[in-house]
Amino acid sequence: MTTPLKPFTEEQLTSLNDEHLAKIFLESLSSYENKERLFGLLDMLHHYRRFASRLTSEKRRVANNNEADKIFDEVQEQVNTFLYTKGCRMPVRPIPVNRAYLRAKYGTNTGAYDCLLGKIFYADDSTIDELPEILGHEFTHYIQALSGMFSQTTTLFQEGCARGVERQIAELNAKRFDPQEYNTSFLRRHIDEIENTLDIHRRYQEWFSPSLPHTWPFMKHDLGNALFYLAEAKHGKRIYADVLRGDFSSILG
């Protein structure tokens, strides 16, 4: 599969704001006829329908503190091992994880990494099914902060990277357990974000209209996810270790 990404220069990546980065990415998508196929959307929908109908009520149960701690230990191990085997050898100190009501403070109902407090939070109603990906995502933001990536890149780029690592966790768990246990909450979110990206592309001018500023924060996850999805398809899973080591060349072209 080829990627529609036009090369970003180092200067663009560090100096362009998210809006410009998004515009360049959306323009590059225009040259592709079948964008659904480019993103494997039909396959994802097929998997989602298959697995969603088999999800057990046990997996939909809200995780208690002990279960969440155990899941977080496993996720840290999985993310660290994944990045290490792909060439990112940065030492990662353990970090506290806390249950919290998040919407008021962080505007999210899933998870958050607070770099000022140095803590990861997860929503108090997180289910066993969705916690590995939520914690994998926030743990990636923590590693981004350690690596200095926060100061080198924009939010769209950081969210895309975190979504990509989150996808590795979902795939690892799907392989480790029965494939029927493939994380449907992750798949649903991923499908929604790819569909949003295609919708944003269709409504390109409208989405960048100043009259819709409230939509912009959500686009960063959608477009970042799509950006890294295509870069991974072209260059493989090493892209996450590369960017966390400060090497952006695989995303740049």
Ligand SMILES: [Zn+2]
């Ligand atoms: Zn994030």
